[in-house]
Amino acid sequence: MRNEGITVTEPMEDRQGQALELTGAEGPGRKLYIETYGCQMNFSDSGIVASVLGAEGFSTTTEMEEADVALVNTCSIRDNAEKRIRGRLDVLRLAKRNRPKMVIGVMGCMAERLKTRLLEEEKLVDIVVGPDSYRDLPNLVREATSGQQAVNVLLSREETYADISPVRLGGNGVSAFISITRGCDNMCSFCVVPFTRGRERSRNPGSIVEEARQLFKKGYREVTLLGQNVDSYLWGGGGWKKDILARNDLSDTVNFAELLVTVAKVDPDLRVRFSTSHPKDMDDDVLHAMAKYENICSYIHLPVQSGSTRLLGLMNRGYTREWYLERIRKIRETVPDCGISTDIITGFCTETKEDHKDTLGLMGEVGYDSAYMFKYSERPATAAARNMEDDVPEDLKGTRLAEVISLQNSMSLASNEQDMGKVHRVLVEGESKRSAEKLQGRNPQNKVVVFPKKDHRKGDYVNVLVDDCTSATLLGVAVSDKTSEVSVLEKKNDS
Numbered sequence: 260m261r262n263e264g265i266t267v268t269e270p271m272e273d274r275q276g277q278a279l280e281l282t283g284a285e286g287p288g289r290k291l292y293i294e295t296y297g298c299q300m301n302f303s304d305s306g307i308v309a310s311v312l313g314a315e316g317f318s319t320t321t322e323m324e325e326a327d328v329a330l331v332n333t334c335s336i337r338d339n340a341e342k343r344i345r346g347r348l349d350v351l352r353l354a355k356r357n358r359p360k361m362v363i364g365v366m367g368c369m370a371e372r373l374k375t376r377l378l379e380e381e382k383l384v385d386i387v388v389g390p391d392s393y394r395d396l397p398n399l400v401r402e403a404t405s406g407q408q409a410v411n412v413l414l415s416r417e418e419t420y421a422d423i424s425p426v427r428l429g430g431n432g433v434s435a436f437i438s439i440t441r442g443c444d445n446m447c448s449f450c451v452v453p454f455t456r457g458r459e460r461s462r463n464p465g466s467i468v469e470e471a472r473q474l475f476k477k478g479y480r481e482v483t484l485l486g487q488n489v490d491s492y493l494w495g496g497g498g499w500k501k502d503i504l505a506r507n508d509l510s511d512t513v514n515f516a517e518l519l520v521t522v523a524k525v526d527p528d529l530r531v532r533f534s535t536s537h538p539k540d541m542d543d544d545v546l547h548a549m550a551k552y553e554n555i556c557s558y559i560h561l562p563v564q565s566g567s568t569r570l571l572g573l574m575n576r577g578y579t580r581e582w583y584l585e586r587i588r589k590i591r592e593t594v595p596d597c598g599i600s601t602d603i604i605t606g607f608c609t610e611t612k613e614d615h616k617d618t619l620g621l622m623g624e625v626g627y628d629s630a631y632m633f634k635y636s637e638r639p640a641t642a643a644a645r646n647m648e649d650d651v652p653e654d655l656k657g658t659r660l661a662e663v664i665s666l667q668n669s670m671s672l673a674s675n676e677q678d679m680g681k682v683h684r685v686l687v688e689g690e691s692k693r694s695a696e697k698l699q700g701r702n703p704q705n706k707v708v709v710f711p712k713k714d715h716r717k718g719d720y721v722n723v724l725v726d727d728c729t730s731a732t733l734l735g736v737a738v739s740d741k742t743s744e745v746s747v748l749e750k751k752n753d754s
Protein backbone atom coordinates (compact mmCIF):
# COMPACT_ATOMS: atom_id res chain seq x y z
CA MET A 260 0.00 0.00 0.00
CA ARG A 261 1.35 3.37 -0.94
CA ASN A 262 0.02 6.79 -0.20
CA GLU A 263 1.23 8.66 -3.24
CA GLY A 264 -0.75 11.79 -2.45
CA ILE A 265 -2.42 11.79 -5.83
CA THR A 266 -5.95 12.70 -4.95
CA VAL A 267 -7.41 14.37 -8.00
CA THR A 268 -8.56 17.87 -7.17
CA GLU A 269 -10.22 18.68 -10.49
CA PRO A 270 -12.85 16.56 -12.23
CA MET A 271 -11.79 15.32 -15.71
CA GLU A 272 -8.25 16.58 -14.90
CA ASP A 273 -6.56 14.13 -17.23
CA ARG A 274 -8.69 15.30 -20.17
CA GLN A 275 -8.55 19.10 -19.67
CA GLY A 276 -7.66 20.85 -22.90
CA GLN A 277 -7.47 17.62 -24.84
CA ALA A 278 -8.09 18.07 -28.53
CA LEU A 279 -10.68 15.45 -29.25
CA GLU A 280 -10.77 13.37 -32.36
CA LEU A 281 -13.44 11.26 -33.90
CA THR A 282 -11.65 8.20 -35.17
CA GLY A 283 -12.71 7.32 -38.70
CA ALA A 284 -13.73 10.90 -39.49
CA GLU A 285 -10.60 11.74 -41.44
CA GLY A 286 -11.38 12.88 -44.93
CA PRO A 287 -11.00 15.52 -47.56
CA GLY A 288 -13.51 17.87 -45.88
CA ARG A 289 -12.73 20.92 -43.78
CA LYS A 290 -11.04 20.23 -40.45
CA LEU A 291 -12.50 20.98 -37.04
CA TYR A 292 -10.25 21.24 -33.97
CA ILE A 293 -11.95 21.34 -30.54
CA GLU A 294 -10.19 21.77 -27.19
CA THR A 295 -12.42 21.06 -24.23
CA TYR A 296 -12.17 22.38 -20.66
CA GLY A 297 -14.37 21.96 -17.61
CA CYS A 298 -16.91 19.39 -16.57
CA GLN A 299 -18.31 16.24 -18.20
CA MET A 300 -21.17 18.34 -19.59
CA ASN A 301 -18.67 20.29 -21.69
CA PHE A 302 -17.06 17.11 -23.03
CA SER A 303 -20.52 15.85 -23.95
CA ASP A 304 -21.32 19.20 -25.64
CA SER A 305 -18.15 19.00 -27.75
CA GLY A 306 -19.57 15.77 -29.16
CA ILE A 307 -22.79 17.59 -30.07
CA VAL A 308 -20.81 20.31 -31.84
CA ALA A 309 -18.75 17.74 -33.76
CA SER A 310 -22.00 16.13 -34.82
CA VAL A 311 -23.56 19.44 -35.95
CA LEU A 312 -20.48 20.43 -37.96
CA GLY A 313 -19.92 16.84 -39.12
CA ALA A 314 -23.26 17.12 -40.92
CA GLU A 315 -21.71 20.07 -42.80
CA GLY A 316 -18.78 17.93 -43.99
CA PHE A 317 -16.27 18.72 -41.24
CA SER A 318 -13.96 16.02 -39.93
CA THR A 319 -12.08 16.34 -36.62
CA THR A 320 -8.35 16.79 -36.13
CA THR A 321 -6.04 16.92 -33.13
CA GLU A 322 -3.55 19.16 -34.97
CA MET A 323 -4.34 22.83 -34.45
CA GLU A 324 -2.06 23.71 -37.39
CA GLU A 325 -4.31 21.94 -39.90
CA ALA A 326 -7.64 23.29 -38.60
CA ASP A 327 -10.06 25.33 -40.69
CA VAL A 328 -12.19 25.96 -37.60
CA ALA A 329 -10.65 25.85 -34.10
CA LEU A 330 -13.04 25.95 -31.14
CA VAL A 331 -12.31 26.15 -27.44
CA ASN A 332 -15.08 24.79 -25.24
CA THR A 333 -14.73 26.90 -22.13
CA CYS A 334 -15.39 26.72 -18.41
CA SER A 335 -16.13 29.68 -16.10
CA ILE A 336 -16.52 27.82 -12.85
CA ARG A 337 -13.37 29.25 -11.24
CA ASP A 338 -11.10 32.13 -12.13
CA ASN A 339 -8.10 29.84 -12.75
CA ALA A 340 -10.11 27.88 -15.34
CA GLU A 341 -10.79 31.10 -17.25
CA LYS A 342 -7.15 32.21 -17.01
CA ARG A 343 -5.93 28.90 -18.40
CA ILE A 344 -8.33 29.17 -21.35
CA ARG A 345 -7.31 32.75 -22.12
CA GLY A 346 -3.73 31.47 -22.38
CA ARG A 347 -4.87 28.90 -24.95
CA LEU A 348 -6.70 31.57 -26.96
CA ASP A 349 -3.41 33.49 -27.19
CA VAL A 350 -1.77 30.33 -28.60
CA LEU A 351 -4.57 29.95 -31.16
CA ARG A 352 -4.23 33.57 -32.12
CA LEU A 353 -0.52 33.01 -32.83
CA ALA A 354 -1.36 29.92 -34.93
CA LYS A 355 -3.72 32.09 -36.95
CA ARG A 356 -0.80 34.26 -38.06
CA ASN A 357 0.46 31.32 -40.12
CA ARG A 358 -3.01 30.29 -41.17
CA PRO A 359 -5.01 33.52 -41.61
CA LYS A 360 -8.14 31.79 -42.90
CA MET A 361 -8.52 29.69 -39.78
CA VAL A 362 -11.69 30.64 -37.89
CA ILE A 363 -11.29 30.74 -34.09
CA GLY A 364 -14.28 30.36 -31.83
CA VAL A 365 -15.13 30.32 -28.13
CA MET A 366 -18.01 28.11 -27.09
CA GLY A 367 -19.53 27.13 -23.74
CA CYS A 368 -19.67 28.92 -20.42
CA MET A 369 -17.30 31.84 -21.07
CA ALA A 370 -19.24 32.83 -24.20
CA GLU A 371 -22.02 34.79 -22.57
CA ARG A 372 -19.84 36.30 -19.86
CA LEU A 373 -17.03 37.54 -22.05
CA LYS A 374 -18.49 37.98 -25.52
CA THR A 375 -17.88 41.72 -25.84
CA ARG A 376 -14.36 41.57 -24.45
CA LEU A 377 -13.30 38.61 -26.56
CA LEU A 378 -14.79 39.90 -29.80
CA GLU A 379 -14.50 43.63 -29.70
CA GLU A 380 -11.97 44.76 -27.11
CA GLU A 381 -9.35 42.07 -27.39
CA LYS A 382 -10.26 40.83 -30.89
CA LEU A 383 -9.22 37.36 -29.78
CA VAL A 384 -11.83 35.32 -31.62
CA ASP A 385 -14.12 35.27 -34.68
CA ILE A 386 -17.04 33.30 -33.23
CA VAL A 387 -18.68 33.34 -29.80
CA VAL A 388 -21.33 30.68 -29.29
CA GLY A 389 -23.21 29.90 -26.07
CA PRO A 390 -24.26 26.45 -24.79
CA ASP A 391 -27.79 26.62 -26.23
CA SER A 392 -26.82 27.83 -29.73
CA TYR A 393 -24.73 25.01 -31.15
CA ARG A 394 -27.25 24.28 -33.90
CA ASP A 395 -26.46 27.74 -35.26
CA LEU A 396 -22.74 26.94 -35.69
CA PRO A 397 -22.91 26.25 -39.46
CA ASN A 398 -24.31 29.79 -39.95
CA LEU A 399 -21.82 31.31 -37.55
CA VAL A 400 -18.91 29.60 -39.34
CA ARG A 401 -20.21 30.94 -42.68
CA GLU A 402 -20.45 34.47 -41.27
CA ALA A 403 -16.99 34.30 -39.75
CA THR A 404 -15.50 32.87 -42.95
CA SER A 405 -16.85 35.88 -44.82
CA GLY A 406 -15.07 38.17 -42.39
CA GLN A 407 -17.92 39.13 -40.05
CA GLN A 408 -17.96 38.68 -36.28
CA ALA A 409 -20.40 35.90 -35.46
CA VAL A 410 -22.19 35.73 -32.10
CA ASN A 411 -25.06 33.72 -30.67
CA VAL A 412 -25.27 33.44 -26.91
CA LEU A 413 -29.04 33.21 -26.53
CA LEU A 414 -30.15 30.89 -23.76
CA SER A 415 -33.12 28.71 -24.59
CA ARG A 416 -36.36 27.56 -23.03
CA GLU A 417 -36.47 24.27 -24.96
CA GLU A 418 -33.04 23.25 -26.23
CA THR A 419 -31.79 19.84 -25.03
CA TYR A 420 -30.26 18.62 -28.34
CA ALA A 421 -32.46 15.56 -27.87
CA ASP A 422 -32.42 14.63 -31.55
CA ILE A 423 -28.68 15.06 -32.05
CA SER A 424 -26.65 11.93 -31.61
CA PRO A 425 -23.34 13.27 -30.28
CA VAL A 426 -20.13 12.11 -31.86
CA ARG A 427 -18.09 10.22 -29.22
CA LEU A 428 -14.88 12.21 -29.27
CA GLY A 429 -11.67 10.82 -27.84
CA GLY A 430 -13.51 8.28 -25.70
CA ASN A 431 -12.55 4.72 -24.89
CA GLY A 432 -15.41 3.09 -26.83
CA VAL A 433 -16.67 1.48 -23.62
CA SER A 434 -18.16 4.27 -21.50
CA ALA A 435 -20.12 7.29 -22.73
CA PHE A 436 -21.91 10.30 -21.30
CA ILE A 437 -25.58 10.95 -21.99
CA SER A 438 -26.83 14.40 -21.17
CA ILE A 439 -30.28 14.31 -19.51
CA THR A 440 -30.80 17.84 -18.28
CA ARG A 441 -29.40 21.25 -19.20
CA GLY A 442 -29.06 24.39 -17.08
CA CYS A 443 -29.67 24.75 -13.36
CA ASP A 444 -32.32 26.48 -11.23
CA ASN A 445 -30.57 26.17 -7.89
CA MET A 446 -28.75 29.45 -7.60
CA CYS A 447 -26.10 28.33 -5.14
CA SER A 448 -24.67 31.69 -4.15
CA PHE A 449 -21.09 30.87 -5.25
CA CYS A 450 -21.93 29.37 -8.63
CA VAL A 451 -21.89 30.87 -12.10
CA VAL A 452 -23.59 27.93 -13.87
CA PRO A 453 -27.19 29.23 -13.74
CA PHE A 454 -25.94 32.39 -15.49
CA THR A 455 -23.87 30.65 -18.14
CA ARG A 456 -26.10 27.67 -18.91
CA GLY A 457 -29.57 29.03 -18.25
CA ARG A 458 -32.64 27.53 -16.65
CA GLU A 459 -33.16 23.85 -16.04
CA ARG A 460 -34.71 21.73 -18.80
CA SER A 461 -35.07 17.96 -18.99
CA ARG A 462 -34.58 15.93 -22.11
CA ASN A 463 -37.19 13.61 -23.60
CA PRO A 464 -36.76 10.20 -21.89
CA GLY A 465 -37.45 8.35 -25.15
CA SER A 466 -34.42 9.96 -26.79
CA ILE A 467 -32.24 9.18 -23.75
CA VAL A 468 -33.17 5.49 -23.72
CA GLU A 469 -32.72 5.26 -27.50
CA GLU A 470 -29.25 6.80 -27.21
CA ALA A 471 -28.35 4.22 -24.52
CA ARG A 472 -29.68 1.41 -26.73
CA GLN A 473 -27.66 2.57 -29.73
CA LEU A 474 -24.52 2.89 -27.63
CA PHE A 475 -24.96 -0.65 -26.32
CA LYS A 476 -25.38 -1.93 -29.89
CA LYS A 477 -22.11 -0.22 -30.84
CA GLY A 478 -20.28 -2.05 -28.05
CA TYR A 479 -20.46 0.51 -25.24
CA ARG A 480 -20.95 -1.11 -21.84
CA GLU A 481 -21.42 1.91 -19.57
CA VAL A 482 -23.41 5.13 -19.74
CA THR A 483 -23.29 8.06 -17.32
CA LEU A 484 -26.47 10.15 -17.18
CA LEU A 485 -25.35 13.75 -16.88
CA GLY A 486 -26.86 16.90 -15.45
CA GLN A 487 -25.99 19.62 -12.93
CA ASN A 488 -28.61 18.07 -10.65
CA VAL A 489 -29.81 14.75 -12.08
CA ASP A 490 -32.24 14.09 -9.21
CA SER A 491 -34.18 17.11 -10.32
CA TYR A 492 -34.90 15.55 -13.75
CA LEU A 493 -38.57 15.92 -14.63
CA TRP A 494 -39.95 15.31 -18.10
CA GLY A 495 -43.33 16.85 -18.73
CA GLY A 496 -43.31 17.33 -22.50
CA GLY A 497 -40.44 19.83 -22.72
CA GLY A 498 -39.61 23.35 -21.59
CA TRP A 499 -38.40 24.81 -18.31
CA LYS A 500 -38.81 22.72 -15.20
CA LYS A 501 -40.27 25.65 -13.29
CA ASP A 502 -43.15 25.81 -15.80
CA ILE A 503 -43.83 22.08 -15.43
CA LEU A 504 -43.89 22.41 -11.64
CA ALA A 505 -46.41 25.23 -11.94
CA ARG A 506 -48.96 22.82 -13.42
CA ASN A 507 -51.64 21.39 -11.17
CA ASP A 508 -51.29 17.84 -12.42
CA LEU A 509 -47.92 16.09 -12.53
CA SER A 510 -49.34 12.61 -13.13
CA ASP A 511 -48.00 12.27 -16.68
CA THR A 512 -44.43 13.28 -15.84
CA VAL A 513 -41.30 11.10 -15.66
CA ASN A 514 -38.89 11.60 -12.75
CA PHE A 515 -35.25 10.63 -12.34
CA ALA A 516 -35.81 7.31 -10.54
CA GLU A 517 -38.20 6.23 -13.31
CA LEU A 518 -35.75 7.28 -16.02
CA LEU A 519 -32.91 5.45 -14.28
CA VAL A 520 -34.86 2.20 -14.17
CA THR A 521 -35.83 2.47 -17.84
CA VAL A 522 -32.19 2.97 -18.86
CA ALA A 523 -31.10 0.09 -16.60
CA LYS A 524 -33.53 -2.19 -18.42
CA VAL A 525 -31.84 -1.56 -21.79
CA ASP A 526 -29.55 -4.51 -20.99
CA PRO A 527 -28.21 -6.05 -17.76
CA ASP A 528 -24.71 -5.80 -19.30
CA LEU A 529 -25.00 -2.04 -19.68
CA ARG A 530 -23.73 -0.32 -16.55
CA VAL A 531 -25.56 2.86 -15.62
CA ARG A 532 -24.01 5.73 -13.67
CA PHE A 533 -25.21 9.26 -13.01
CA SER A 534 -23.77 12.61 -11.97
CA THR A 535 -24.27 14.97 -10.20
CA SER A 536 -26.65 14.26 -7.33
CA HIS A 537 -27.85 17.13 -5.18
CA PRO A 538 -28.35 16.31 -1.48
CA LYS A 539 -31.59 18.29 -1.26
CA ASP A 540 -33.19 16.39 -4.18
CA MET A 541 -31.79 12.86 -3.94
CA ASP A 542 -34.80 10.82 -2.89
CA ASP A 543 -35.20 7.27 -1.62
CA ASP A 544 -36.69 6.00 -4.91
CA VAL A 545 -33.29 6.48 -6.57
CA LEU A 546 -31.62 4.48 -3.79
CA HIS A 547 -34.20 1.70 -4.09
CA ALA A 548 -33.59 1.52 -7.84
CA MET A 549 -29.84 1.24 -7.17
CA ALA A 550 -30.39 -1.56 -4.66
CA LYS A 551 -32.66 -3.44 -7.05
CA TYR A 552 -30.74 -3.29 -10.35
CA GLU A 553 -27.25 -4.70 -10.30
CA ASN A 554 -26.25 -2.74 -13.39
CA ILE A 555 -26.98 0.61 -11.72
CA CYS A 556 -23.54 1.23 -10.24
CA SER A 557 -23.23 1.56 -6.47
CA TYR A 558 -21.70 4.99 -6.59
CA ILE A 559 -23.01 8.45 -5.74
CA HIS A 560 -21.21 11.76 -6.18
CA LEU A 561 -22.92 13.89 -3.53
CA PRO A 562 -21.28 17.32 -3.25
CA VAL A 563 -21.51 18.71 0.28
CA GLN A 564 -19.45 21.92 -0.29
CA SER A 565 -19.14 22.62 3.47
CA GLY A 566 -19.74 20.84 6.78
CA SER A 567 -21.05 24.00 8.46
CA THR A 568 -24.79 24.55 8.48
CA ARG A 569 -24.21 28.30 8.73
CA LEU A 570 -22.10 28.32 5.56
CA LEU A 571 -24.49 25.97 3.74
CA GLY A 572 -27.18 28.59 4.42
CA LEU A 573 -25.00 31.37 2.99
CA MET A 574 -24.26 29.15 0.01
CA ASN A 575 -28.02 28.68 -0.53
CA ARG A 576 -27.56 24.92 -0.82
CA GLY A 577 -31.00 24.07 0.59
CA TYR A 578 -29.88 21.60 3.27
CA THR A 579 -28.17 21.50 6.65
CA ARG A 580 -25.26 19.39 7.87
CA GLU A 581 -27.78 17.15 9.66
CA TRP A 582 -29.91 16.70 6.52
CA TYR A 583 -26.80 15.76 4.54
CA LEU A 584 -25.66 13.23 7.14
CA GLU A 585 -29.15 11.73 7.18
CA ARG A 586 -28.95 11.28 3.38
CA ILE A 587 -25.59 9.51 3.85
CA ARG A 588 -27.12 7.26 6.52
CA LYS A 589 -29.95 6.38 4.15
CA ILE A 590 -27.52 5.59 1.31
CA ARG A 591 -25.49 3.27 3.55
CA GLU A 592 -28.68 1.58 4.79
CA THR A 593 -30.21 1.05 1.31
CA VAL A 594 -27.08 0.47 -0.79
CA PRO A 595 -24.53 -0.83 1.74
CA ASP A 596 -21.70 -1.23 -0.78
CA CYS A 597 -22.13 2.29 -2.21
CA GLY A 598 -19.03 4.34 -3.05
CA ILE A 599 -19.49 7.99 -2.09
CA SER A 600 -17.54 11.02 -3.30
CA THR A 601 -18.03 14.75 -2.85
CA ASP A 602 -17.05 18.31 -3.76
CA ILE A 603 -15.71 20.67 -1.10
CA ILE A 604 -15.03 24.40 -1.24
CA THR A 605 -12.63 25.95 1.29
CA GLY A 606 -12.57 29.63 2.24
CA PHE A 607 -16.08 30.63 1.22
CA CYS A 608 -17.13 34.11 2.46
CA THR A 609 -16.94 34.46 6.27
CA GLU A 610 -15.66 30.89 6.78
CA THR A 611 -14.25 30.67 10.33
CA LYS A 612 -11.89 28.19 11.91
CA GLU A 613 -14.96 26.47 13.41
CA ASP A 614 -16.70 26.21 10.03
CA HIS A 615 -13.54 24.67 8.59
CA LYS A 616 -13.36 22.23 11.51
CA ASP A 617 -16.98 21.30 10.81
CA THR A 618 -15.99 20.43 7.23
CA LEU A 619 -13.07 18.27 8.35
CA GLY A 620 -15.34 16.64 10.96
CA LEU A 621 -18.04 15.87 8.42
CA MET A 622 -15.49 14.39 6.03
CA GLY A 623 -14.30 12.08 8.80
CA GLU A 624 -17.86 11.14 9.72
CA VAL A 625 -18.79 10.25 6.13
CA GLY A 626 -15.46 8.66 5.17
CA TYR A 627 -15.56 9.66 1.51
CA ASP A 628 -13.90 7.38 -1.01
CA SER A 629 -12.73 10.39 -3.02
CA ALA A 630 -13.33 14.11 -3.38
CA TYR A 631 -12.87 17.11 -5.67
CA MET A 632 -11.62 19.99 -3.57
CA PHE A 633 -11.41 23.67 -4.45
CA LYS A 634 -10.51 27.08 -3.03
CA TYR A 635 -13.45 29.47 -3.25
CA SER A 636 -13.15 31.68 -6.31
CA GLU A 637 -15.48 34.66 -6.51
CA ARG A 638 -17.48 34.70 -9.75
CA PRO A 639 -18.95 37.92 -11.10
CA ALA A 640 -22.76 38.31 -10.98
CA THR A 641 -23.30 35.53 -8.45
CA ALA A 642 -25.21 36.28 -5.23
CA ALA A 643 -22.00 35.84 -3.23
CA ALA A 644 -20.15 38.36 -5.41
CA ARG A 645 -23.03 40.84 -5.15
CA ASN A 646 -23.86 40.51 -1.46
CA MET A 647 -20.92 39.05 0.42
CA GLU A 648 -17.30 39.89 0.95
CA ASP A 649 -14.66 37.44 -0.30
CA ASP A 650 -12.96 37.92 3.05
CA VAL A 651 -10.92 34.77 3.67
CA PRO A 652 -7.33 35.57 2.67
CA GLU A 653 -5.99 33.52 -0.27
CA ASP A 654 -3.20 31.93 1.77
CA LEU A 655 -5.69 30.82 4.43
CA LYS A 656 -7.97 29.36 1.75
CA GLY A 657 -4.88 27.49 0.52
CA THR A 658 -3.90 26.23 3.99
CA ARG A 659 -7.41 24.97 4.59
CA LEU A 660 -7.53 23.34 1.15
CA ALA A 661 -4.24 21.56 1.89
CA GLU A 662 -5.72 20.22 5.15
CA VAL A 663 -8.83 19.02 3.37
CA ILE A 664 -6.75 17.33 0.64
CA SER A 665 -4.44 15.71 3.15
CA LEU A 666 -7.38 14.29 5.14
CA GLN A 667 -9.02 13.04 1.95
CA ASN A 668 -5.80 11.38 0.78
CA SER A 669 -5.56 9.38 3.99
CA MET A 670 -9.28 8.50 3.82
CA SER A 671 -8.98 7.42 0.17
CA LEU A 672 -6.08 5.17 1.09
CA ALA A 673 -8.01 3.72 4.05
CA SER A 674 -11.03 3.13 1.82
CA ASN A 675 -8.86 1.36 -0.77
CA GLU A 676 -7.16 -0.75 1.89
CA GLN A 677 -10.58 -2.00 2.93
CA ASP A 678 -11.11 -3.27 -0.61
CA MET A 679 -8.04 -5.48 -0.50
CA GLY A 680 -8.71 -9.21 -0.36
CA LYS A 681 -12.05 -8.77 -2.13
CA VAL A 682 -13.13 -9.62 -5.65
CA HIS A 683 -14.33 -6.67 -7.74
CA ARG A 684 -16.27 -6.77 -10.98
CA VAL A 685 -14.31 -4.52 -13.32
CA LEU A 686 -15.41 -3.16 -16.67
CA VAL A 687 -12.20 -2.91 -18.70
CA GLU A 688 -11.69 0.54 -20.28
CA GLY A 689 -8.30 -0.07 -21.91
CA GLU A 690 -4.59 -0.39 -21.23
CA SER A 691 -3.19 0.93 -17.98
CA LYS A 692 -1.63 4.37 -18.37
CA ARG A 693 1.64 3.07 -16.93
CA SER A 694 2.06 -0.32 -18.61
CA ALA A 695 0.95 -1.92 -21.86
CA GLU A 696 1.09 -5.28 -20.04
CA LYS A 697 -1.78 -4.22 -17.78
CA LEU A 698 -5.40 -3.26 -18.21
CA GLN A 699 -7.44 -0.76 -16.27
CA GLY A 700 -11.12 -0.37 -15.62
CA ARG A 701 -13.45 0.59 -12.83
CA ASN A 702 -15.44 -1.31 -10.24
CA PRO A 703 -19.09 -0.32 -9.61
CA GLN A 704 -17.92 2.06 -6.87
CA ASN A 705 -16.01 4.02 -9.54
CA LYS A 706 -12.56 3.04 -8.26
CA VAL A 707 -9.85 2.48 -10.85
CA VAL A 708 -8.58 -1.13 -10.82
CA VAL A 709 -5.36 -2.19 -12.61
CA PHE A 710 -4.45 -5.83 -13.32
CA PRO A 711 -2.31 -7.95 -15.73
CA LYS A 712 -3.75 -8.10 -19.23
CA LYS A 713 -3.50 -11.83 -20.08
CA ASP A 714 -6.37 -12.63 -22.50
CA HIS A 715 -8.74 -9.94 -21.29
CA ARG A 716 -9.85 -7.10 -23.52
CA LYS A 717 -11.39 -3.67 -23.51
CA GLY A 718 -15.15 -3.93 -22.90
CA ASP A 719 -14.88 -7.21 -20.92
CA TYR A 720 -16.26 -7.61 -17.43
CA VAL A 721 -13.48 -9.21 -15.37
CA ASN A 722 -13.49 -10.36 -11.74
CA VAL A 723 -10.35 -9.02 -10.11
CA LEU A 724 -8.98 -10.00 -6.71
CA VAL A 725 -7.42 -6.87 -5.26
CA ASP A 726 -4.18 -7.46 -3.34
CA ASP A 727 -2.53 -4.01 -3.25
CA CYS A 728 -3.48 -0.34 -3.57
CA THR A 729 -2.44 3.29 -3.61
CA SER A 730 -4.70 6.13 -2.48
CA ALA A 731 -5.92 6.44 -6.09
CA THR A 732 -5.87 2.90 -7.51
CA LEU A 733 -6.68 -0.71 -6.64
CA LEU A 734 -4.21 -3.32 -7.94
CA GLY A 735 -4.93 -7.00 -8.38
CA VAL A 736 -5.19 -10.09 -10.57
CA ALA A 737 -8.07 -11.49 -12.61
CA VAL A 738 -9.64 -14.60 -11.10
CA SER A 739 -11.89 -17.22 -12.71
CA ASP A 740 -15.53 -16.29 -13.10
CA LYS A 741 -16.44 -18.78 -10.40
CA THR A 742 -14.82 -16.54 -7.85
CA SER A 743 -17.51 -13.97 -8.39
CA GLU A 744 -19.70 -16.12 -6.12
CA VAL A 745 -17.59 -14.99 -3.18
CA SER A 746 -17.64 -11.33 -4.19
CA VAL A 747 -18.79 -9.24 -1.31
CA LEU A 748 -19.73 -6.58 -3.80
CA GLU A 749 -22.49 -8.56 -5.52
CA LYS A 750 -26.03 -7.31 -5.17
CA LYS A 751 -29.25 -8.96 -5.91
CA ASN A 752 -30.62 -8.41 -9.37
CA ASP A 753 -34.28 -8.54 -10.04
CA SER A 754 -33.81 -9.83 -13.61
Ligand code: SAM
Pocket residue numbers: 298336337449450451452486487488535536537562564602603604633634635636637638
Ligand atom coordinates in the same frame (compact mmCIF):
# COMPACT_ATOMS: atom_id res chain seq x y z
N1 SAM B 1 -24.10 20.88 -9.94
C1 SAM B 1 -23.15 20.28 -9.13
C2 SAM B 1 -23.55 20.41 -7.67
O1 SAM B 1 -24.24 21.30 -7.29
O2 SAM B 1 -23.09 19.62 -6.89
C3 SAM B 1 -21.76 20.83 -9.29
C4 SAM B 1 -21.45 21.68 -10.44
S1 SAM B 1 -19.95 22.57 -10.44
C5 SAM B 1 -19.59 22.42 -12.11
C6 SAM B 1 -18.73 21.52 -9.72
C7 SAM B 1 -18.17 22.01 -8.42
O3 SAM B 1 -17.42 23.19 -8.61
C8 SAM B 1 -19.17 22.40 -7.36
O4 SAM B 1 -19.73 21.30 -6.71
C9 SAM B 1 -18.33 23.24 -6.44
O5 SAM B 1 -17.68 22.46 -5.46
C10 SAM B 1 -17.29 23.83 -7.37
N2 SAM B 1 -17.51 25.28 -7.55
C11 SAM B 1 -18.56 25.87 -8.12
N3 SAM B 1 -18.43 27.22 -8.07
C12 SAM B 1 -17.26 27.45 -7.44
C13 SAM B 1 -16.56 28.64 -7.05
N4 SAM B 1 -17.07 29.84 -7.30
N5 SAM B 1 -15.38 28.52 -6.40
C14 SAM B 1 -14.86 27.30 -6.14
N6 SAM B 1 -15.47 26.16 -6.47
C15 SAM B 1 -16.66 26.22 -7.11
Ligand code: SF4
Pocket residue numbers: 443444445446447450451452453487488537
Ligand atom coordinates in the same frame (compact mmCIF):
# COMPACT_ATOMS: atom_id res chain seq x y z
FE1 SF4 C 1 -24.01 25.44 -9.48
FE2 SF4 C 1 -25.52 24.81 -7.37
FE3 SF4 C 1 -26.46 24.44 -9.85
FE4 SF4 C 1 -24.49 22.87 -8.92
S1 SF4 C 1 -26.59 22.99 -8.11
S2 SF4 C 1 -24.60 23.87 -10.93
S3 SF4 C 1 -23.33 24.28 -7.66
S4 SF4 C 1 -25.99 26.40 -8.90
